[in-house]
Amino acid sequence: MEYEESPGENSHPFDEDWNIDWDWGTNHSPSDNDVPWWEGEERLARGENLQQWDMNDEELFFEEEVSDDQEELLSESDKKFIAHLRRAEAVIKGIFDSREDHFEVVEKKNGKLKLFQSLHGKEFLKVGKKGCDERCAQLRVVDKNPYVGIYHKVTRRWEYELRAMVEYGVLAGGVSRTVNVMNKIMEEIKDEASRPIIQDFSRRADRAAKDRKKAATAIIDRCFAQRSRLLVLRVDLGYRKGKFIESEDFMKDMKMVKKEWTLMSDSLKSGKVAPNVMAVFGKLEYGVLAGFHYHLVVIMKGSGNRQDINYAKMVGQYWYSEVTGGEGRYFNCNRIKHRYKKLGIGTINYHEKDKIDALKGVVIDYIVKSDYYMSALLPSKKTFVQLSCTNKEQMVRRGRPRRYLSKV
Structure with a gap:
């Protein structure tokens, strides 16, 4: 006998992982008050003055439109959004845990220089190419995940260079400059993820x-x-x-x-x-x-x-x-x-x-x-x-x- 759904029953899991391609979303320019939570706690520990975000006064947890009482399947936009957050977390953790150089200059037999990318380096650019939508900036809770927060902080800081990489595959100045810039980005990710407050949180x-x-x-x-x-x-x-x-x-x-x-x-x-x-x-x-x-x-x-x-x-x-x-x-x-x-x-x-x-x-x-x-x-x-x-x-x-x- 065919299974019949009952009132209140979903036809999909609450947090199913989706594998959908991305397009670039709206630009986001962080303000001076846009401080990651781990930096806020570090400043407070040093006795520095910092205005704290109060969750009780924040209306940005759930910006999606309210549907009727019947649960609906996730929209394509929602699926992409969730996929982006999962990928961003995974790629930042992967870069931090690895000990290899993610971008190198390789000389081909004909003497030309070629850009070599590690698996984590390729995945980082792939996530950046697929981008994210406006909710990454609108929903403050998004960056409460420290690894997602690091991803957004670093990609916003290097937005111009990363967009050039996505569009041309190499930066102005050739392969050598590209490797230098991309490895700086990788080092910045590792520096952010190695903060004692984040390592303690993760442990x-x-x-x-x-x-x-x-x-x-x-x-x-x-x-x-x-x-x-x-x-x-x-x-x-x-x-x-x-x-x-x-x-x-x-x-x-x-x-x-x-x-x-x-x-x-x-x-x-x-x-x-x-x-x-x-x-x-x-x-x-x-x-x-x-x-x-x-x-x-x-x-x-x-x-x-x-x-x-x-x-x-x-x-x-x-x-x-x-x-x-x-x-x-x-x-x-x-x-x-x-x-x-x-x-x-x-x-x-x-x-x-x-x-x-x-x-x-x-x-x-x-x-x-x-x-x-x-x-x-x-x-x-x-x-x-x-x-x-x-x-x-x-x-x-x-x-x-x-x-x-x-x-x-």
């Missing part, structure tokens, strides 16, 4: 992700120690498009979101949403366009529970109707599990090593990954929730000995 975010992964893996092992078959649900929980445009108070929105998540997690643990729940993992993230959303993994007892798609739908519908009063939206990942190359959701038996590896190494990795926006916006707030609905006294294996040795 804390990545260390927290590793700790979450370790704790989640231990809970999964305990679940398999108790049960030979598990049912794993993967659901994204969010809100209707435009939900947070109506409010100017970021912290008030955050308080409401966490209150609703507490209600949802308590209902999952108590069995109100779905039966036989053994563990729950939930990570709150912030999307520049999607706003607040949760990535959720629910682990249930597998014996007698086979309808993973329907159970995931039950979770989403509970969020939509009981928790958010129709303001929520959800995406049922189990309904498209046949598309995943590495399947770590649905029914998983203790001896299915590939599925267990995918659960721990793909599904959980995605749930616990660092979110630089949330880390910057709410540095001291807890955004990851894990609930183990089993205890050590229950962890006695019942029934016949297992036929296969388990390494979980």
